[in-house]
Amino acid sequence: MKTFKPLALAYLILLLMKISTAGAAVVPPKIAYKVTFPEAQAHYADIEMTVSGLKQPTLDLKMPVWTPGSYLIREFAKNIESLTATANGKAVAAPKTSKNTWHINTTGISTVVVKYKVYSFEVSVRTSFVDITHGFLSTTGIFLFPKGMLNQPSSIKIIPYKDWTTVSTSLEKVGDDQFTLTSPNFDILYDSPIEVGTQDVFGFDAAGVKYEVAMYGGGNYDKERLKKDMAKVVEAETAVFGENPNKHYTFIVHNRARGGGGLEHLSSTVLGASREQYGSESGYINFLGLVAHEHFHLWNVKRLRPIVLGPFDYETENYTTNLWIAEGFTAYYQNLIRRHAELYSVDSYLGDAVGDINTVENQPGTKVQPLAEASFDAWIKAYRPNENSYNTGISYYDKGAVVGMLLDLEIMNATGGKQSLDDVMKYMYNTYYKGKKRGYTDAEFKLAFEKFSGKNLDDFYAKYINGLAPIDYNKYLGYAGYKITDQLADSNNPTLGVSASNQPAGKKIVSMVLRDGAGWKDGISVGDEIVSVDGTPVTDMTTLMNGRKVGDKITVAVIRDGKPYSLPVTLLRNNRVQYKAEELPNPTAQQLAVRKKWLKQ
Numbered sequence: 001m002k003t004f005k006p007l008a009l010a011y012l013i014l015l016l017m018k019i020s021t022a023g024a025a026v027v028p029p030k031i032a033y034k035v036t037f038p039e040a041q042a043h044y045a046d047i048e049m050t051v052s053g054l055k056q057p058t059l060d061l062k063m064p065v066w067t068p069g070s071y072l073i074r075e076f077a078k079n080i081e082s083l084t085a086t087a088n089g090k091a092v093a094a095p096k097t098s099k100n101t102w103h104i105n106t107t108g109i110s111t112v113v114v115k116y117k118v119y120s121f122e123v124s125v126r127t128s129f130v131d132i133t134h135g136f137l138s139t140t141g142i143f144l145f146p147k148g149m150l151n152q153p154s155s156i157k158i159i160p161y162k163d164w165t166t167v168s169t170s171l172e173k174v175g176d177d178q179f180t181l182t183s184p185n186f187d188i189l190y191d192s193p194i195e196v197g198t199q200d201v202f203g204f205d206a207a208g209v210k211y212e213v214a215m216y217g218g219g220n221y222d223k224e225r226l227k228k229d230m231a232k233v234v235e236a237e238t239a240v241f242g243e244n245p246n247k248h249y250t251f252i253v254h255n256r257a258r259g260g261g262g263l264e265h266l267s268s269t270v271l272g273a274s275r276e277q278y279g280s281e282s283g284y285i286n287f288l289g290l291v292a293h294e295h296f297h298l299w300n301v302k303r304l305r306p307i308v309l310g311p312f313d314y315e316t317e318n319y320t321t322n323l324w325i326a327e328g329f330t331a332y333y334q335n336l337i338r339r340h341a342e343l344y345s346v347d348s349y350l351g352d353a354v355g356d357i358n359t360v361e362n363q364p365g366t367k368v369q370p371l372a373e374a375s376f377d378a379w380i381k382a383y384r385p386n387e388n389s390y391n392t393g394i395s396y397y398d399k400g401a402v403v404g405m406l407l408d409l410e411i412m413n414a415t416g417g418k419q420s421l422d423d424v425m426k427y428m429y430n431t432y433y434k435g436k437k438r439g440y441t442d443a444e445f446k447l448a449f450e451k452f453s454g455k456n457l458d459d460f461y462a463k464y465i466n467g468l469a470p471i472d473y474n475k476y477l478g479y480a481g482y483k484i485t486d487q488l489a490d491s492n493n494p495t496l497g498v499s500a501s502n503q504p505a506g507k508k509i510v511s512m513v514l515r516d517g518a519g520w521k522d523g524i525s526v527g528d529e530i531v532s533v534d535g536t537p538v539t540d541m542t543t544l545m546n547g548r549k550v551g552d553k554i555t556v557a558v559i560r561d562g563k564p565y566s567l568p569v570t571l572l573r574n575n576r577v578q579y580k581a582e583e584l585p586n587p588t589a590q591q592l593a594v595r596k597k598w599l600k601q
């Protein structure tokens, strides 16, 4: 029972006032789009936008500059051309007032029709692509929004190109017409990509939700096997959060000669795949990993989210320090879910988990960039890498996955295998997404970890989230009766500490110089062409160290900016680590309970 407080009374009065004035409420303008593809062969989508019922003196139309889930300013307005506006059949001016804003004087005008073309030729899961085989509309780069009307509904009519037959999207259809769609607001529209073409569509039911898979581009996939295994992923992920909030969900899969990557949305996802990858076991399990990752996001980041990530500001960067939860934990679960759904073995799972540790430990940037900072700077660093990124940054996916594992083990250990990170995720989802109907703050997530682990995590955060301390992996893995050992600990192999590409053909051009390696200390630079070592021409970088030892002094001849240089270099030890997991002898009942909860073994 709830106490009736004065605040509640005031709210009731406000509510009554709202109801009593509802009859006089201003009817918002109607927004309708028509999408046609008269020049699909030249990669254009043509948009006609009608805004009617206007009662305002001016109308600003805006294009988002980024697409949520992909933290980079992409300037989608760069693809717009030939924008014109008409009212009552007459042209009206629509000058640009900023890089992504068109301004229309609507004094005395109730209906404006705006037409524009969108050049769509960037192959990725977050950008639009049109050719005669299909139209993929990444909606943030296709539909202008009227300033101040992000909460308004809109309708979308699609006129398909020639023989295109099918629309795949999570947007609601009007009646049974798949070519007429509606969106309740722009957050939904911008979170609902649209695939139009002749894609191969099949479905399955899982967790009480209707799933649709739209396969563009063909491929050697086995539909029946996919239906069965994708349903297992869905069920295992739903079990983490305790409910699946969608009625229907759409997987749009772009199969190309070579493809990968994915982008999450509220009720759909776009996946990239290689046409032939389903044929091998590793290719198939990798595809299921991508499915598990993007589908997990429908909870983690789309609903349970950092407070700035929804509602979004579509016109600027939206900064958060929590992508290590939003992306890193999703990366952790993409492996764990495949294990829990028994799609792969304990050994395969442990191999992947330790693989993440190796990736983190071998990257010099892990000693430079704290995890929270990697998240905050995603816009200018992770999404804008350069030749030195490996030395200066760490991936919030890789280290976030590792930290997720540590916290999971901490909670399982504290509760004797009764609770896990799953319980934190479910609690946060229920408390913030469903309860408070907002995102979480960094402090709120930390409190939840502390609640379930029964520990103060100030030190953990200071060391591993906001700091650069080395991670004591074996403390955490020991909770489950495992330890990792470095298979290369006793090695003393020399290395030059540089990577070189083979482009242009036959030339060894330095592409990366490893921080604190021999090349770094003795002055080899990115861009150098390595010509010879001790007078012997270099034809193969992989055999360069044959017969050499740590401490050897060599002379590396390079060409830099057209000039020859001779660099004396002292070879240093290759400090790469290669951890491997092994079981501790005589595990205790507590360790076995944690292991059972973690690995379902």
Ligand SMILES: [Zn+2]
Pocket (backbone or CB within 6 Å): 264, 293, 294, 297, 326, 327, 330
């Ligand atoms: Zn992700």
